[in-house]
Amino acid sequence: MKFATKVIHAGIEPDSSSGAIMTPIFQTSTYVQDAPGVHKGFEYARTHNPTRHTLQNQLAVLENGNYGVCFASGLAATDAIAKLFSSGDHIISCNDLYGGTYRIFTKIFGKLGLDFSFVDMTNISNIEQAITNKTKLIWIETPTNPMLNIVDIAAVCALAKKNQILVCVDNTFASPFLQTPLDLGADIVVHSATKYLGGHSDVIHGAVVVKDKALADQLYFIQNACGAVPGPQDCFLILRGIKTLHIRVQRACENAEKIAAFLKAHPKIQTVNYPGFTEHPGHEIAKKQMKYFGAMISFSLKEDNIEAANKVLSSTQLFSLAESLGGVESLIGHPATMTHASIPFEERKKTGVVDSLIRLSIGIEDADDLIADLAQALQ
Ligand SMILES: *Cc1c(COP(=O)(O)O)cnc(C)c1O
Numbered sequence: 001m002k003f004a005t006k007v008i009h010a011g012i013e014p015d016s017s018s019g020a021i022m023t024p025i026f027q028t029s030t031y032v033q034d035a036p037g038v039h040k041g042f043e044y045a046r047t048h049n050p051t052r053h054t055l056q057n058q059l060a061v062l063e064n065g066n067y068g069v070c071f072a073s074g075l076a077a078t079d080a081i082a083k084l085f086s087s088g089d090h091i092i093s094c095n096d097l098y099g100g101t102y103r104i105f106t107k108i109f110g111k112l113g114l115d116f117s118f119v120d121m122t123n124i125s126n127i128e129q130a131i132t133n134k135t136k137l138i139w140i141e142t143p144t145n146p147m148l149n150i151v152d153i154a155a156v157c158a159l160a161k162k163n164q165i166l167v168c169v170d171n172t173f174a175s176p177f178l179q180t181p182l183d184l185g186a187d188i189v190v191h192s193a194t195k196y197l198g199g200h201s202d203v204i205h206g207a208v209v210v211k212d213k214a215l216a217d218q219l220y221f222i223q224n225a226c227g228a229v230p231g232p233q234d235c236f237l238i239l240r241g242i243k244t245l246h247i248r249v250q251r252a253c254e255n256a257e258k259i260a261a262f263l264k265a266h267p268k269i270q271t272v273n274y275p276g277f278t279e280h281p282g283h284e285i286a287k288k289q290m291k292y293f294g295a296m297i298s299f300s301l302k303e304d305n306i307e308a309a310n311k312v313l314s315s316t317q318l319f320s321l322a323e324s325l326g327g328v329e330s331l332i333g334h335p336a337t338m339t340h341a342s343i344p345f346e347e348r349k350k351t352g353v354v355d356s357l358i359r360l361s362i363g364i365e366d367a368d369d370l371i372a373d374l375a376q377a378l379q
Contacts, residue, residue: 063171077207153169334357
């Protein structure tokens with residue numbers, strides 16, 4: 001089945017009790033049993049919910065995995081993955097990382113005894129050097145946030161396999177329409193479904209997809225034992241969002257390509273980070289592992305200070321100044337003071353998150369209108 005068919009049909013059956021073509025929102029906490037222990041597969045809604053169940057099945061198919069596990073947010077999904085490990089275990093993560101992931105790793109799991117190394121994964125030898133006999137997981141984000149670096153998923157997975165280390169890929173920025181890490185050898189895919197999967201900036205949600213049954217069983221155990229589950233209404237919204245995922249992401253990527261070209265030619269702009277440029281260091285890898293080059297762009301100004309950035313950030317009319325990404329509407333953000341404020345200044349500078357860096361999440365509006373808006377704001 002091709003992707004466009006999967007998003008409409010895969011894992012989705014009409015409701016057997018009513019024939020409803022759309023998966024109902026099963027707003028219930030418990031289920032009536034015929035006799036003690038005799039039930040229809042549902043006992044209590046932290047453990048199982050039919051709306052969530054359908055979404056989990058669909059996500060598994062979209063990522064070419066076997067098991068989907070849904071959570072109340074992307075970070076709750078990350079939390080569950082980190083709980084697969086024990087005090088003393090070592091995790092290697094990319095250094096150009098979603099700010100909240102850096103925060104939960106260092107401030108929560110660091111305190112609980114997990115050990116982290118943050119390395120530049122655009123050079124595989126940095127990972128090789130960081131591996132110890134305690135290393136249990138390599139955590140990849142690609143494209144990275146907000147520098148849009150590209151990590152070679154297949155190459156990292158090959159290195160990890162040799163050393164019997166698991167690989168997890170945060171696939172939030174690409175979405176399964178552009179990139180399916182399990183096909184490249186990854187063991188775990190994690191999503192902030194809040195972004196492209198939901199796609200309409202109206203829900204917080206997270207998901208994990210794996211192929212391996214034993215790994216899935218551990219994750220379902222953590223999902224139930226720790227209880228960071230999404231509500232059925234939120235699962236419904238993600239199911240609804242997914243139906244147009246391929247159309248939304250494709251249009252957003254096409255818009256991004258035009259906007260990146262406009263920014264590159266602009267005299268006030270210093271650098272534009274966009275993997276679709278042939279001179280981008282990760283361009284060839286992106287071409288190999290992604291269907292399009294994504295709809296995220298970041299750029300810095302020649303006048304590299306917060307005041308200059310603020311002028312642009314407060315002058316756009318179509319681009320809304322807001323955190324998040326992946327919705328139908330275009331957003332503009334300032335990593336240094338918004339998404340990456342929890343990363344120390346020195347750490348931030350090292351990865352290229354300079355004071356004037358501006359991040360765009362391109363939506364599905366008309367590209368000419370978006371370009372005109374940026375042109376007047378840069379003026
Ligand atoms: C937003 C985001 C997260 C966290 O997801 P929430 O749904 O906000 O908890 C994790 N990784 C990436 C890349 C993100 O953009």
